Amino acid sequence: MATLPKYSVHDRLSELKAFDETKAGVKGLVDAGITHIPRIFHTPPHLHDQRPSVRADQGCNNFCFPIIDLEGVGGLGTDKWKRVAEEICDASSKWGFFQVVNHGIPTSVLEEMKAGVLRFHEQDLDEKKRFFSRDPARKVAYNSNFDLYSGPVANWRDTNYYYMAPDPPLPETIPPPCREILIEYSKQLETLASLLFQLLSEALGLPTNYLEEMDCAKGVNVMLHYYPACPQPELTMGTTRHTDTNFITILLQDDIGGLQVLHQDHWVDVPPMPGALVVNIGDLLQLVSNDKFLSAEHRVLASKVGPRVSVACFFSTGLLPNAKVYGPIKELLSEENPPRYKEVTIPEFVGYVKGRGLDGSSVLQHFELRSAS
Ligand code: OGA
Ligand code: NI
Numbered sequence: 001m002a003t004l005p006k007y008s009v010h011d012r013l014s015e016l017k018a019f020d021e022t023k024a025g026v027k028g029l030v031d032a033g034i035t036h037i038p039r040i041f042h043t044p045p046h047l048h049d050q051r052p053s054v055r056a057d058q059g060c061n062n063f064c065f066p067i068i069d070l071e072g073v074g075g076l077g078t079d080k081w082k083r084v085a086e087e088i089c090d091a092s093s094k095w096g097f098f099q100v101v102n103h104g105i106p107t108s109v110l111e112e113m114k115a116g117v118l119r120f121h122e123q124d125l126d127e128k129k130r131f132f133s134r135d136p137a138r139k140v141a142y143n144s145n146f147d148l149y150s151g152p153v154a155n156w157r158d159t160n161y162y163y164m165a166p167d168p169p170l171p172e173t174i175p176p177p178c179r180e181i182l183i184e185y186s187k188q189l190e191t192l193a194s195l196l197f198q199l200l201s202e203a204l205g206l207p208t209n210y211l212e213e214m215d216c217a218k219g220v221n222v223m224l225h226y227y228p229a230c231p232q233p234e235l236t237m238g239t240t241r242h243t244d245t246n247f248i249t250i251l252l253q254d255d256i257g258g259l260q261v262l263h264q265d266h267w268v269d270v271p272p273m274p275g276a277l278v279v280n281i282g283d284l285l286q287l288v289s290n291d292k293f294l295s296a297e298h299r300v301l302a303s304k305v306g307p308r309v310s311v312a313c314f315f316s317t318g319l320l321p322n323a324k325v326y327g328p329i330k331e332l333l334s335e336e337n338p339p340r341y342k343e344v345t346i347p348e349f350v351g352y353v354k355g356r357g358l359d360g361s362s363v364l365q366h367f368e369l370r371s372a373s
Pocket of ligand 2: 242298
């Protein structure tokens with residue numbers, strides 16, 4: 001029987017470097033016509049996940065993904081407002097995920113945004129390489145796998161990202177293939193996020209502006225993901241399972257599918273729905289809500305079909321370099337509901353998350369208060 005060649009840490013590092021130095025990303029491998037994916041992309045045994053998948057094309061089998069209709073939600077305190085807040089409360093506590101429809105963002109903006117992602121990633125390679133960077137101080141950059149060197153495995157995905165708030169990049173620094181639409185899209189998403197934070201505050205039984213006043217929507221990071229078609233999708237992942245480490249994420253996906261959320265020990269497809277946006281709760285919102293809301297694990301499967309594109313818009317504090325602490329919201333606590341997490345500053349939180357990469361383990365657990373027994 002042939003034995004597999006030994007794959008040392010040293011070999012892995014040089015393969016990662018060689019891949020990174022092409023600055024052509026996963027798309028570059030596919031364009032070169034590879035039929036076998038490099039070892040750096042092979043999912044290691046400890047990240048293999050045997051839990052069953054519930055696929056959207058096989059019906060929802062008791063796992064019907066929550067859909068929330070924001071049509072006419074308008075007035076604070078109206079019946080419709082309260083009903084929507086209840087639905088959001090239910091979805092955020094049971095799933096940590098939901099889709100919103102009739103959210104007020106025109107379909108033309110969503111379509112043009114997806115077209116912008118394709119235009120960025122499929123532009124002339126020399127032009128695209130000008131944006132290639134791993135410098136954390138850059139507000140506009142492109143690379144493949146933010147955690148290429150720190151994470152346990154490379155994913156089948158390239159990403160172009162922007163820090164749009166609180167200090168947006170100068171328009172002329174945004175690549176022309178997506179400049180105009182990116183500015184428009186983030187403006188619209190900030191308005192939608194504001195509405196969602198109001199509804200989430202209501203859902204927690206707090207004053208409407210509570211979460212926004214905690215600066216939950218101050219920082220906006222937009223990621224334009226590009227998942228090329230993969231010749232051996234069973235050996236790798238588009239995105240390793242993870243939770244988002246922010247307050248909320250609003251995601252636009254195309255019609256290819258592959259995003260799954262872990263719900264009751266099943267990987268449930270987040271079904272592509274024309275015109276809808278996917279919303280998910282991040283670790284910081286689970287922490288401040290003292291586990292009322294759930295930051296659910298999710299992942300993206302690699303596929304023979306592609307490219308798939310998505311746009312993930314992360315709302316966080318804007319990484320304020322200050323000493324403001326985030327802990328379970330006092331108004332939510334009682335004798336029956338004691339705080340489950342320590343108070344953390346954002347630099348502490350981000351410091352812990354950084355450098356770990358997507359390794360499949362829980363960030364929140366690290367900040368749990370162990371009950372003194
Ligand atoms: C993310 C993410 C899902 C997708 O960027 O954190 O989970 O469908 N993206 O691209
Ligand atoms: Ni995510």
